[in-house]
Amino acid sequence: MEQYFRWAGNAVTGDLGVSFRSGETVTSLIAERLPATLTLAVAALVVALLIALPLGMLSALHPRSLVDRFATVVSQLGISVPDFWLSIMLILIFAGTLGWLPSGGYVPLTEDPWGWFQRLILPAVATGVVSGSVITRFVRSSMLEALGSDHVRTAEAKGLPTRQVLSWHVLRNALLPLVTVTGVQLAYLLSGVVVVEIVFSWPGLGQLALQAVRDRDFPVLQGAVLLFALVFLVINLLVDLLYSRIDPRISRR
Amino acid sequence: MTAPVLAVEDLRVQLRTPRGTAHVVNGLDYTVGPGETVAVVGESGSGKSVSVLALMGLLPARTATVTGRALLQGEDLLAMSPDRLRQVRGPGIGMVFQDPMTSLNPVLTVGRQLVEGIRAHQQVTRQAARARAVELLAEVGLPDPQRAVDRYPHELSGGMRQRVVIAIALSNSPALLVADEATTALDVTVQAQIIDLVERLQSEHGTGVVWITHDLGVVAGIADRVLVMYGGRCVEDGTVDDVLERPAHPYTRGLLGALPDLAEPLSDGRRPDLATIPGVPPPPTDLPAGCVFWPRCPVRGDARCETEQPPLAFVESLSRATGSSLPHRAATWCGEGAR
Amino acid sequence: MTQLPTPGANPAEPPPAEPIPPSRPARPRWRETLGLLARNPTAAVSAVVLVLIVLVALFDETLAPDGPNDQDQSIALQPPSWSHPFGTDEFGRDILSRVVLGAGTSLRVGFLSVAFALVVGTLIGLLAGFYGKWVDDVLMRLMDMLFAFPAVLLAIAVVAIRGTGPANAILAIGIVYVPIFARVTRASVLGVREEVYVRASRSIGASDFRLLTRHVLPNAAPPIIVQTSISLAFAVLAEAALSFLGLGPRRPNPSWGLMLADGRGFIEQAWWYSVFPGLAIVLTVLCFNLLGDGLRDVLDPRQRTLTAGSGR
Numbered sequence: 057m058e059q060y061f062r063w064a065g066n067a068v069t070g071d072l073g074v075s076f077r078s079g080e081t082v083t084s085l086i087a088e089r090l091p092a093t094l095t096l097a098v099a100a101l102v103v104a105l106l107i108a109l110p111l112g113m114l115s116a117l118h119p120r121s122l123v124d125r126f127a128t129v130v131s132q133l134g135i136s137v138p139d140f141w142l143s144i145m146l147i148l149i150f151a152g153t154l155g156w157l158p159s160g161g162y163v164p165l166t167e168d169p170w171g172w173f174q175r176l177i178l179p180a181v182a183t184g185v186v187s188g189s190v191i192t193r194f195v196r197s198s199m200l201e202a203l204g205s206d207h208v209r210t211a212e213a214k215g216l217p218t219r220q221v222l223s224w225h226v227l228r229n230a231l232l233p234l235v236t237v238t239g240v241q242l243a244y245l246l247s248g249v250v251v252v253e254i255v256f257s258w259p260g261l262g263q264l265a266l267q268a269v270r271d272r273d274f275p276v277l278q279g280a281v282l283l284f285a286l287v288f289l290v291i292n293l294l295v296d297l298l299y300s301r302i303d304p305r306i307s308r309r
Numbered sequence: 310m311t312a313p314v315l316a317v318e319d320l321r322v323q324l325r326t327p328r329g330t331a332h333v334v335n336g337l338d339y340t341v342g343p344g345e346t347v348a349v350v351g352e353s354g355s356g357k358s359v360s361v362l363a364l365m366g367l368l369p370a371r372t373a374t375v376t377g378r379a380l381l382q383g384e385d386l387l388a389m390s391p392d393r394l395r396q397v398r399g400p401g402i403g404m405v406f407q408d409p410m411t412s413l414n415p416v417l418t419v420g421r422q423l424v425e426g427i428r429a430h431q432q433v434t435r436q437a438a439r440a441r442a443v444e445l446l447a448e449v450g451l452p453d454p455q456r457a458v459d460r461y462p463h464e465l466s467g468g469m470r471q472r473v474v475i476a477i478a479l480s481n482s483p484a485l486l487v488a489d490e491a492t493t494a495l496d497v498t499v500q501a502q503i504i505d506l507v508e509r510l511q512s513e514h515g516t517g518v519v520w521i522t523h524d525l526g527v528v529a530g531i532a533d534r535v536l537v538m539y540g541g542r543c544v545e546d547g548t549v550d551d552v553l554e555r556p557a558h559p560y561t562r563g564l565l566g567a568l569p570d571l572a573e574p575l576s577d578g579r580r581p582d583l584a585t586i587p588g589v590p591p592p593p594t595d596l597p598a599g600c601v602f603w604p605r606c607p608v609r610g611d612a613r614c615e616t617e618q619p620p621l622a623f624v625e626s627l628s629r630a631t632g633s634s635l636p637h638r639a640a641t642w643c644g645e646g647a648r
Numbered sequence: 649m650t651q652l653p654t655p656g657a658n659p660a661e662p663p664p665a666e667p668i669p670p671s672r673p674a675r676p677r678w679r680e681t682l683g684l685l686a687r688n689p690t691a692a693v694s695a696v697v698l699v700l701i702v703l704v705a706l707f708d709e710t711l712a713p714d715g716p717n718d719q720d721q722s723i724a725l726q727p728p729s730w731s732h733p734f735g736t737d738e739f740g741r742d743i744l745s746r747v748v749l750g751a752g753t754s755l756r757v758g759f760l761s762v763a764f765a766l767v768v769g770t771l772i773g774l775l776a777g778f779y780g781k782w783v784d785d786v787l788m789r790l791m792d793m794l795f796a797f798p799a800v801l802l803a804i805a806v807v808a809i810r811g812t813g814p815a816n817a818i819l820a821i822g823i824v825y826v827p828i829f830a831r832v833t834r835a836s837v838l839g840v841r842e843e844v845y846v847r848a849s850r851s852i853g854a855s856d857f858r859l860l861t862r863h864v865l866p867n868a869a870p871p872i873i874v875q876t877s878i879s880l881a882f883a884v885l886a887e888a889a890l891s892f893l894g895l896g897p898r899r900p901n902p903s904w905g906l907m908l909a910d911g912r913g914f915i916e917q918a919w920w921y922s923v924f925p926g927l928a929i930v931l932t933v934l935c936f937n938l939l940g941d942g943l944r945d946v947l948d949p950r951q952r953t954l955t956a957g958s959g960r
């Protein structure tokens with residue numbers, strides 16, 4: 057905790073300055089791009105959880121079953137696939153061959169909600185699959201651990217209905233640490249979308265940062281890095297706070 | 310004689326492990342009558358916990374193979390449907406687990422964990438169940454039970470948690486109580502209190518009790534009969550008096566420090582304890598062919614020891630002498646000759 | 649009251665279902681490890697595939713069917729065929745040959761950056777774990793700060809400051825993994841520091857260096873080896889990402905990431921241009937991950953290392 061605070065002290069005092077290239081203030085440049093990046097990161101997280109929760113739980117409940125093997129293979133692949141290549145493949149299939157979705161771009165939600173949603177799907181899936189794979193493995197191992205724990209045996213010995221054992225004694229305990237993992241993944245997603253943004257021409261911070269590197273526009277780059285670090289820190293802080301609220305072992309200390 | 314609460318017949322448990330099949334329980338036979346207490350003793354790893362977990366169907370289904378019969382009030386636990394087994398867990402068998410530190414769910418309050426057990430089997434309101442939970446906590450001697458119900462396990466000491474686990478086991482007034490090292494973490498006064506409680510339960514409800522312990526003091530105090538386990542087998546059983554006063558198996562005598570070779574006082578005058586039986590128990594993946602105790606046995610009085618498993622046979626009994634019919638049995642070849 | 653003093657009678661201790669592994673001898677048992685690994689088919693296959701990939705990278709010039717830079721406009725953007733199994737690019741260059749040559753670039757950058765992270769991180773972890781106190785505080789706080797930065801961004805920042813090119817890509821990727829190695833090493837060192845034989849040899853006057861090299865390092869080795877395999881997977885991914893963004897090695901030397909960047913422009917006409925280099929990345933990364941998981945099962949049953957995918 058304290059390291060974060062020390063960190064925060066340094067991070068927020070920096071004056072973000074003015075872009076070498078456009079002359080705009082870095083703050084305004086970032087403010088312009090931040091919503092798009094946040095949108096994408098959150099959408100990717102939703103995709104990740106939609107994949108990970110059912111897959112992780114099912115495979116823990118039926119170890120070595122078909123579902124489990126499928127989940128293992130999928131998550132292993134998901135971890136090994138470069139997100140930008142996955143993006144290209146998705147474009148190839150869904151925008152090219154099938155022609156179902158646009159291959160990139162961005163329209164504001166306020167102008168064209170359907171268009172916004174259509175353009176969000178592919179980048180969100182491309183980034184979400186990777187995080188989803190990480191979270192799947194986590195959910196599985198944490199469920200397995202919970203399933204084998206002594207207190208679950210006590211619950212079974214009480215003669216509780218299976219559903220109650222699973223929901224109150226297995227899931228609840230297994231998913232508590234998921235809060236932390238999800239937070240960390242959100243933080244990684246925020247930086248991970250950098251590359252995917254480029255592929256889908258998504259006007260977020262990633263594009264801004266990359267352009268800044270190419271232009272050697274240091275104030276902008278510095279601002280972006282600082283912002284990401286700040287976001288990282290805030291998320292970790294929030295996760296700590298949230299965790300201490302939901303886990304009695306911590307909050308009652 | 311009244312029908313037993315529990316009759317275990319030829320109970321065997323095999324566990325698949327990375328190092329091969331572990332023969333953890335190898336043919337247990339015993340009965341527990343109404344109101345009767347059977348103490349199970351034996352070294353660590355002799356299969357005590359596994360044998361009772363098997364009764365309740367709590368061994369991992371994926372790795373455990375359980376055979377034999379275990380009749381709870383005439384109904385075979387090992388052949389029950391999962392639904393029926395669920396009904397029996399709680400009111401049929403209450404179990405106190407060995408490790409109080411991990412046996413409770415860390416993120417639920419003590420009260421909740423008691424209440425859910427009560428409400429799984431009794432049609433009572435949440436309030437009534439909670440009131441009953443407070444009552445139970447008071448009965449097991451937890452100080453300030455009104456507040457304790459709302460606490461989380463980590464806020465309680467090991468001994469307090471152990472009492473909560475006991476309260477959970479008793480909450481549905483089980484026909485059979487299985488206590489695995491139930492009082493080991495408790496100090497003597499609390500231990501006495503728990504034992505009183507269990508004895509009251511026994512006289513009121515005719516509860517049968519299986520009491521696993523390392524504590525011979527407890528055995529002498531509460532048990533009607535004793536079952537000595539070694540290497541997953543019953544090597545000796547009988548009434549407390551028979552087993553403690555006239556142990557027939559070299560292992561039992563070793564446990565009791567009664568074996569002549571081993572009972573020599575040490576130089577400082579103390580009696581040597583069990584640790585002085587040389588060697589360690591055989592791994593359940595690799596049991597000896599003959600008598601399980603043979604590799605460590607200081608007597609080895611018979612040629613068959615190494616090759617042939619001794620059956621559990623009747624041996625001399627105090628109660629026989631006094632005209633009662635409670636058997637005293639031991640599985641050893643040197644039983645007749647060595648005594 | 650008589651207690652049966654059975655070993656392990658402490659009720660707070662769970663029954664010893666798994667025997668606690670005896671403290672490792674000073675040197676990892678290579679034979680045994682390899683034997684165990686061979687019994688894990690996934691890891692074994694991964695290891696074999698990786699060896700093949702490394703061989704391909706070593707003998708790329710010989711193995712590549714065509715010169716990777718041989719241009720022939722008449723066969724530009726040809727789909728896969730017998731003469732060009734992976735097709736050709738917009739200059740008529742053989743994509744298979746370029747993928748083969750890209751292996752060299754990817755693995756070189758991957759290995760060197762992990763080597764950098766390994767050496768620096770292990771050193772920091774050793775110092776922090778072994779000397780403790782303020783050394784530990786300062787070093788690990790530094791590592792925490794570094795770790796707090798998202799990996800891609802950190803790499804981009806390094807390239808932004810130092811310019812593009814292979815050396816800087818190596819540095820950029822290496823820096824990202826220094827904290828991970830430092831943490832893993834430190835944890836192992838703390839684990840073995842107090843073990844009996846370390847204390848024993850300290851008391852007979854062994855020097856710190858001797859202690860580090862003879863006792864601590866070999867004991868810390870298993871998790872470090874596992875971490876190395878997993879980090880190699882990340883490093884290959886990171887190299888591809890940097891190249892894809894144009895921040896890695898430069899043209900015309902082929903690199904998988906760079907090929908994907910070039911192929912993007914032809915995605916509608918030439919799917920093979922984007923598919924095959926990507927598959928090469930996936931295969932390599934997958935094998936490093938699988939090998940890492942297999943090694944972990946064998947070497948590090950207590951799971952001190954990060955799982956694949958965390959820290960990405």
Ligand SMILES: Nc1ncnc2c1ncn2[C@@H]1O[C@H](COP(=O)(O)OP(=O)(O)OP(=O)(O)O)[C@@H](O)[C@H]1O
Pocket residue numbers: 324325326331333351352353354355356357358359360407593656657663664665666
């Ligand atoms: N889940 C399991 N998988 C494999 N082997 C097991 C498992 N549980 C117990 N065992 C093994 O079974 C044997 C008997 O264990 P058990 O827990 O029944 O011993 P115990 O008599 O209760 O000992 P203690 O006095 O220490 O409680 C031991 O050798 C143990 O290693």
Ligand SMILES: [Mg+2]
Pocket residue numbers: 357358359407489663
């Ligand atoms: Mg036990």
